Amino acid sequence: MSSPPESTPAPVPAPGTRPRRATSADVAREAGLSRATVGYVLNDVPHQKIPEVTRQRVRDAAARLGYTPSAAARSLRSGRSDIVLCLMPDWPVGPSVLALLDALSVRLEGHGYTFVTHHRSAASRSLAETWKAITPAVVLVLDDLPAADTAALAAAGVRVVNANDPTGELGAGGLGAGGVRIGRRQAEHLWERGRTRLGYAYPDDPRVGTFARPRLQGVRDVCRERGLAEPVVVEVPTEPEAADRALARWRAAGVDGLCAYNDELAVAVLGSAARTGLAVPAELGVVGVDDTVLSRLVQPALTTVAVRFDRAAARVAAVLAGGAIGPLEADRRSLPSGPEDELRLLVRRSS
């Protein structure tokens, strides 16, 4: 190629040799120093007397060669990588979970970790294969993990944080156990609006049980505290006819306030109500969960409980990065926010 001769902006590799990343040895050679010195400078190792001139020499050389340490070598040496692996459940995750991932990613990067997710489906090979191919520092589990896998991870010295375990490191505010709070918020809102007979739209997908159970529990708790009857729980598959049948059952039971597992189910009910001529919110108040885009678009706009993932992420990231499994109470006091601030009720027309 006939490019101008005087400029070599990119590090052009010797022709024939395939591109090789610069190593710390390359940097050492470039700087006229030993590998060790380079390591000390670049890792800011304390108690090493290295004058600023030399430090700069090293940093310049590193910059010139575009040096970045090899993750493989580093984690071979140190025994663990700086990767946080999030195991995604095999059930469909909603947009809220995605928002959490984004937020977590940013937070953990701030702590020097790399956040990565693995979607495993039922057809996936053994989980062990996966984490062994990565050796993460921490594994964040969103749903439940087979006991065998948990044990294997623990045996290998990998920290496992389960977002749904109220007794785990994340404490009761963990993501799923926060589900109790979500249910409470829905029910309390309906109660405040004068609804006296509550219904619950429960998902028919057994895989989301980990999330659904605590939410329903929250609704139950509120009913008991407020002296209302037990909520009328109906499992609702996401099909129009199913929603119609469910709605019929709630009407028969005199339900005037409905908590749905998520916005999707809430919308199914809303559609059914429109079809069968049931007035929302006049005859039935409906509250969803997630604040999906959709919840603003439907008629009437859906009242919904949103999780403030920016705050939740900060808390989770702090725990993940904290490492030390200290006394929970002390930990929680120092955390950026409590689980209480992490919910927000968006009151729209449907309630």
Add this chain to the structure above:
Amino acid sequence: MSSPPESTPAPVPAPGTRPRRATSADVAREAGLSRATVGYVLNDVPHQKIPEVTRQRVRDAAARLGYTPSAAARSLRSGRSDIVLCLMPDWPVGPSVLALLDALSVRLEGHGYTFVTHHRSAASRSLAETWKAITPAVVLVLDDLPAADTAALAAAGVRVVNANDPTGELGAGGLGAGGVRIGRRQAEHLWERGRTRLGYAYPDDPRVGTFARPRLQGVRDVCRERGLAEPVVVEVPTEPEAADRALARWRAAGVDGLCAYNDELAVAVLGSAARTGLAVPAELGVVGVDDTVLSRLVQPALTTVAVRFDRAAARVAAVLAGGAIGPLEADRRSLPSGPEDELRLLVRRSS
């Protein structure tokens, strides 16, 4: 230690020492062989004459110790890991993309790879930091990548596959360029139903442009081929009022068939139509994209174009795992399916 002498079922680590994974050296010691032999047996290295008895001895020892190779050491030695890193865009991904991830994950596992995704948002640190912390074998990019990052990856010998680049390894059937086909399918369906004036609901989020542009192009192409007027393109934010305004513009232009960028926008329009008393499908046919759960629930049920991700995943996985950047045409002929089979039109009530 006073443990029963005859039984050591679980590999009990010496008390005080933190659990350490078994290495191939441990296996060698256990089997009474050298490390090299262990390596040859476990990796099934050809041209090594190792009798079946010995092989079994090694495998037994490995099983007894629960040995699994260290990914770090392996990728230090070989220069690359068996990880395929998928860079998720910072815009909200729909359920269809998630399905693709699941399918890809399964497929790539079949090829011995581990599939992992990284959600990067605008606030993320430089991409370079991320891939250097992982050294993946291949990077699958869903949206566009800054040229600097592409160059850096290439320079480090990491293969980059861009799902949206029609000129890339995935060929014109890549995921986004398949978008042209999606748009075509929507428009052709409406044309077949006798619609003569088409509109397009374009997303207002600039980040999804990579996906939206080819879809709109497909609609345009069909209009030209069928002798219809240019489609009336309106940018629709996902707010009810915006949908109302957009609908008014289409009505004014005499639009009787509407292609929406995705189901979400289609639903917004449907809601608007219901509110303003426009009959769907009598006065306006609407076609979405994605086959979200929602599309079956709304009134009227939404006609939509679904991507058959099982098939798309098979093709993408084959390219990712294939490695060799061979002649595209030859490659494509041997692939499990062509991009044409990967779309499915689900005709429901809205058209």
Add this chain to the structure above:
DNA sequence: CTATCGTACTTGCACGAGCAAGTTACACGA
């Protein structure tokens, strides 16, 4: 003129796996 000390480095091993090249041990043929 040596002993001591602190600075500014370097030498060298370890991490765990892959693999080329070398080494045994034994069988078979001349």
Add this chain to the structure above:
DNA sequence: TCGTGTAACTTGCTCGTGCAAGTACGATAG
């Protein structure tokens, strides 16, 4: 009895880092 061949291994180097322990050198003290 001595090659010669081959099956069945082992030795030893390599990948790139981190870090403990060593060393060279100049300055100062005795």
